[in-house]
Amino acid sequence: MKPKGLFSVFTVQEVRCENAYTRTLIFDSPLLDSQPGQYVMAWLPGIGEKPFSISDDDPLGLTIADVGPVSRALTKLTLGERVWVRGPLGRGFTLASHSHLLVGGGYGAAPLSLLAKRARQQGHPVMVALGAKTKDDLILVSAFSAMGCQVFLATEDGSAGIQGLVTGAMEQAVAGGCPETLYACGPNGMLMAVAAFAREKKLPAQLSFEALIRCGVGLCGSCELPEEVCNKLGIPTGFLVCHDGPVAAIV
Amino acid sequence: MADLTEDFLHLHLKTPFVLASGILGTSPSLMVRCAHEGAGAITSKSCGPEARAGHANPVTLAWKDGVINAIGLTNPGATEEVALLRETKKRLKYLGVPLFASIFAPTLQGFGEVARVIAEAEPDLIEVNISCPNVSSEFGTPFSASAVSAAAVTREVRRVVSLPISIKLAPNVPEIGDMAYAVAEEGADAITAINTMPAMLIDAYAAMPVLQNRTGGLSGPALKPIALRCVAEIASRVSLPIIGTGGIASGLDAAEMLMVGASLVGIGSAIWQDGPAVFGRIAKELGDFMDEAGYSRCEDLRGRALR
Numbered sequence: 001m002k003p004k005g006l007f008s009v010f011t012v013q014e015v016r017c018e019n020a021y022t023r024t025l026i027f028d029s030p031l032l033d034s035q036p037g038q039y040v041m042a043w044l045p046g047i048g049e050k051p052f053s054i055s056d057d058d059p060l061g062l063t064i065a066d067v068g069p070v071s072r073a074l075t076k077l078t079l080g081e082r083v084w085v086r087g088p089l090g091r092g093f094t095l096a097s098h099s100h101l102l103v104g105g106g107y108g109a110a111p112l113s114l115l116a117k118r119a120r121q122q123g124h125p126v127m128v129a130l131g132a133k134t135k136d137d138l139i140l141v142s143a144f145s146a147m148g149c150q151v152f153l154a155t156e157d158g159s160a161g162i163q164g165l166v167t168g169a170m171e172q173a174v175a176g177g178c179p180e181t182l183y184a185c186g187p188n189g190m191l192m193a194v195a196a197f198a199r200e201k202k203l204p205a206q207l208s209f210e211a212l213i214r215c216g217v218g219l220c221g222s223c224e225l226p227e228e229v230c231n232k233l234g235i236p237t238g239f240l241v242c243h244d245g246p247v248a249a250i251v
Numbered sequence: 252m253a254d255l256t257e258d259f260l261h262l263h264l265k266t267p268f269v270l271a272s273g274i275l276g277t278s279p280s281l282m283v284r285c286a287h288e289g290a291g292a293i294t295s296k297s298c299g300p301e302a303r304a305g306h307a308n309p310v311t312l313a314w315k316d317g318v319i320n321a322i323g324l325t326n327p328g329a330t331e332e333v334a335l336l337r338e339t340k341k342r343l344k345y346l347g348v349p350l351f352a353s354i355f356a357p358t359l360q361g362f363g364e365v366a367r368v369i370a371e372a373e374p375d376l377i378e379v380n381i382s383c384p385n386v387s388s389e390f391g392t393p394f395s396a397s398a399v400s401a402a403a404v405t406r407e408v409r410r411v412v413s414l415p416i417s418i419k420l421a422p423n424v425p426e427i428g429d430m431a432y433a434v435a436e437e438g439a440d441a442i443t444a445i446n447t448m449p450a451m452l453i454d455a456y457a458a459m460p461v462l463q464n465r466t467g468g469l470s471g472p473a474l475k476p477i478a479l480r481c482v483a484e485i486a487s488r489v490s491l492p493i494i495g496t497g498g499i500a501s502g503l504d505a506a507e508m509l510m511v512g513a514s515l516v517g518i519g520s521a522i523w524q525d526g527p528a529v530f531g532r533i534a535k536e537l538g539d540f541m542d543e544a545g546y547s548r549c550e551d552l553r554g555r556a557l558r
Contacts, residue, residue: 006312009456041309045457049308070308084457086312215311217523220322221276221296230280238284240275243526 007043007084010060012077018139022065022107023075025083030058036115037092037185037208037247041216043084047073051213053111053185053246054088055140063110063139089216090246093206095119097180101173101203102128102149103194105166105186109140111208111246112185113147120147127152127173131166131190135159167193178203185246186210188229195233195250206249207233211241218243253541254548255534257291259492259514260415260440262349262375264291266534267509267549271496271519272297272353272378272419272443273322275527277332279339286348289530292515293343294351295336297380298369300361302328306385307463312452317471317498318520319452321385321464324355329368336372349375351417355383357390359400363407370412378494379408382421382446384468395421395446398433405437417441417494420481422448422474427481428488435489443494443517445481448474470520474498479511486512486554500524502536509549510556 010027018024031040034057042062043049048070055063062083066072074083093115100119102112109130119126126147131154132138138160144151153161154169162168166186178201184194185208198205211223223241225248230237235248257267272294275281282293305325312319326332332352340350352374356362366377381404382395394400401418408416418434420427422445431442447468452461460466478497485493495508496517505516521529546552 006314006452006461007454007456043309043461045454045459048463082456084454214305214308214322215320217311217313217318218526219274219311219318219320219520219523220325221274221278221281222325224276224278224281227278227280236284237280238278238527240281240526 007086010083010085012079012081012083013059015078018063019136021075022063022139024055024061024063025074025077026056027060027083029060031060031085031088034088035092036118037111038088038090039246040085040087040089042074044070044073045084051216055110055113056117057114060085063107065107086216090242091244093183093208093247095122095124096204096206099125099179100127101170101179101182102126103166103170103182103184103186104128104130105190106132106137107139108185108208112183113140113143115183116144116147116149120149125179126150127179129154129166129169129173131155131169133157166190167197170194170197174201181206184208192229192232198250204249204251206247208247209241209245211246213242216242253538253546255538257515257549260376262292264349264515265347266291266530267505267515268530268533269351269494269515269517270294271517272380274519274522277326277335277339279335279342282339282350283342283346285527285530286343286346288527289534290348290518292349292351293339294353294378295339296326297324297353297355297383298326298329298332298365299324299355299357300329300365302326302331309462312461313523314452316473317469318523319450319462319467319469320447321462321467323385323464324383329365333368333372336369336374340372340374351376351378353378353380353419355380359403359407362404363411366408367411370414374414376415376417376441377408377412378417378419378443379404380419380446382419384421384447384449384466385464393421395430396424398429401430402433402437405434405439409438415440417443419443419446421446422477422481428484431485431489431491435491439491441492441494442485442489443496444485445478445497448477470498471523472498472500475504479507482508482513483511483557486557499533502533502538502540505533505537506540506552507556509552510554512554512557514553
């Protein structure tokens with residue numbers, strides 16, 4: 001990492017292939033003082049800047065799916081190429097108990113991997129429920145397993161794990177006993193279902209929202225969580241995902 | 252305990268603090284959040300005739316002395332905006348907080364058209380943004396660049412709407428007092444000063460500007476001394492009330508802004524540090540300062556540094 005200007009410059013040290021369109025970039029140095037669930041803005045000069053959750057902090061790791069011009073350019077980077085990073089930004093997850101259930105829908109698995117790492121470092125049992133369209137869309141499954149997490153899978157076509165949504169894998173995970181805290185990241189619809197489940201089980205939950213983040217510093221208002229989502233989840237309205245979140249605790 | 256309430260034009264505000272235009276967009280819930288945190292009035296993000304997505308990222312960078320941005324006037328277009336403003340106005344009215352609606356346009360006639368549409372939402376004031384520094388590649392030199400064009404926009408908006416209007420001036424002119432005089436002569440009810448200062452930041456490792464738009468508007472602490480100078484010059488030249496905006500981040504900053512002649516104090520980039528809760532902090536700090544220094548009302552501070 002080069003000395004800090006507006007951005008810190010990181011160099012790609014390793015590229016892991018997660019699936020046909022997703023890569024984890026491992027950089028040459030740690031991202032200091034980061035909390036699981038926080039994010040960074042990654043800038044490729046001349047191409048653009050987008051938000052990415054931190055999938056590992058030491059060294060910095062970003063798991064990036066090719067969904068647009070900037071993320072495509074990032075997934076095509078090779079060893080020795082550089083990325084300009086500002087962050088960590090936003091508020092992340094807090095390990096709030098001694099046993100944990102992590103629920104990730106699609107790319108939502110990325111921030112959960114750093115959370116799982118922190119929990120496992122403290123010796124806590126961690127269950128992870130991951131969902132995706134097909135087996136080929138799942139990411140980070142072996143990474144969670146290698147950390148010693150108990151992994152439950154769901155795919156919409158049934159090509160891996162149970163057939164259906166990630167909420168099914170979540171049900172399966174708790175069948176043998178409920179952990180103390182639930183953490184989830186994924187699309188709003190999935191998070192609403194997870195919140196309903198948490199309420200039913202009286203589990204405290206921390207939800208990480210995905211949003212269109214532009215400024216990253218709470219000024220432009222682009223990433224506001226829709227009012228109806230706030231109202232359904234009991235989150236104060238006017239919630240800025242970039243600054244107040246991306247993680248919100250619900251009870 | 253110092254009294255922070257403020258009478259401005261026909262309005263009564265609970266505090267002299269105004270959410271500056273362009274901060275937090277236009278969504279009713281975010282505007283209401285600022286009102287709850289202590290904003291005395293709210294300015295919506297500038298709205299133009301057509302919907303605009305704005306510039307690509309990076310659009311905003313916080314650096315050690317402030318913020319630089321080139322969002323690019325992201326807005327839903329005047330017709331959509333009216334519905335948002337109506338809803339915002341309804342909710343703010345319940346809280347006793349006035350709504351100022353900011354508008355921009357690429358042409359002189361456009362200002363009149365947007366003002367006419369936006370007036371349907373019955374905001375408490377229309378703020379006429381003739382000074383956005385970030386769209387010159389599309390719209391040409393801002394209307395704020397000459398007293399003649401600033402006066403022409405004021406005349407056009409004045410002709411179309413009877414609501415109070417405030418003209419938002421740019422700092423990068425040789426004589427901002429002349430600009431204020433010109434818009435006052437055309438019937439402006441207030442002046443908002445200042446907009447951000449055109450600026451550029453370079454990343455040395457990338458060897459290029461950090462903003463996608465290359466240049467942007469400078470705000471935050473670095474802008475404050477420029478804003479204080481501009482407001483002082485305007486207050487010395489015209490008797491219109493001034494919404495003094497630029498780099499205000501503490502109660503003492505706000506006191507300084509009142510002392511150079513501002514009636515209200517705009518708060519924008521300071522939200523970067525504390526979120527909307529910054530309104531409460533600045534209000535408390537201003538109140539503490541006034542108690543300590545023996546001022547009982549904001550008007551006791553007004554123009555004090557100009558004497």
